[in-house]
Amino acid sequence: MHKFLAFGDVHADFDTLWAALRAASCVDPAFGPTPPVVAGLYQVILVGDLVHPKNEREYARLSGLPRFDPKDPDHLFLAAREQVKHLERLKAYQEAAPHAVHIILGNHDDAVLNTSYVLGTSGGMVHSEFDPEHGGLMLPDHLKTWMQSFPREIRVGGVQFAHVSPLPAHSHYDDLFYADHSPKRWFRETPEYVEMAGLAFGIYGHTQIDDGILLDEEHRLAMIDALHAREYLELLLDPQAGDPDASPIRSVRAVPF
Template sequence: MHKVIAIGDVHADWDTLWQALRAASCLGLDGLPTPPVRAGAYQVILIGDLVHPKSAAGYAHLTGLDPFDPLEPEHVRLAARAQLGPLEQLRAYQQAAPHAVHILLGNHDAAALDPRFLLGTGGGLTHPEFDPEHGGLPLPPHLHAWMSSFPREVRLGGVQFAHVSPLPQHVHYDDLFYSDRSSKTWFRDTPEYVTMAGLGFGVYGHTPVEGGVRLHRDDRGRPLFALIDALHEREYLELLWDEGESGAVRSVTEISF
């Protein structure tokens, strides 16, 4: 039996990420994995989108600039530099237990690696900090190589962890992805995709969840999938997973911290 700690989209909210890892007994005082993580008894999965604060307030908190102006190059470069230190810390954490700490590639991470798409919010906030053509700084080569190695899904038996959904087209962050509304609506319109993919359970992020982790059950009341983009609500997901022949999820719990 293994414990899986799945944490939703970070979006540069580093303080809350460290607090969640400490609450889950996964982060030691030295900033590195605790013995249960190193031993593989605890599996840590970050669902992606490490970079780009979600709001102007998030950028102001990150940079100390209020208001933060995404059109001002010095503000943008400061936002980039403010994210590099925590990325270095997370890289050291993950590389201390690569068998037990898994980080998925989110669409914001992909945009930092290859800034063909200038991502933004419905309110007009853009995320140019790693795009030199918009005043930002490129990721340093070693961080670029590390983030480029992130998988697009992790599977433990019949349990899938992916950034967006169980659909194969939702792991390629291209023009089609950004023009397809289903990445934000699939869980309401077609939740049966999880069963159709032959999965016993799915864990996904990408769509912010208000009120905490959202657990979806099938018609029989059995857990089908969870939406966990809820770090901003100070919640993460804890699963007990049987690595035996069944590969079954024994329990699913939303944890507040």
């Protein structure tokens, strides 16, 4: 039996991420993994989108500015510098327990690696702090190599963790992905995708859930982009269950912190 702790999209709100990891007993005061994580008893999964604050207010908070101007190179420098600092800390945390700390590639992470796609906030502000062609900085090579190693999904005994959905097309962030509305709507319009994919359960991010984690037990899915609501998902899994047709899930719940 293993405990899986799944955390939704970070979007550069690393203070909240660390608070969630502390609440889940997954990180120590020195930002290292706790003994249960080192032992592999706790499995930590981040479902992607480490970078890019969600709005101008969050950019200002991150960069320490009273007001953030996305067209000011100095402001972009500050936003990039602060994210790099936190990414370095998260990289060190994962490397201290690579068997137990897993990070999925989100579309915002991919956009930093592949700057042909310029993403923006719902308010119309462009994420350009890691885009040299738009006044930003290049992500340092060692962090780029690290992020390129992120998987697009993780499967444990029929349970899938992915950034968007069970659909393979939703794990490749190309022109079709950004032209399609279904990545944001599938879990309400076609939640049967989880069953059609032959999954026992699916855990996804990408779409912010305002009221906290959406746990749809009927359709065997959880939407967990809910760090802003101060919730993470806890699952007890038995991937060695004897019956191959039985669900490996022993319990699943949203945990406030």
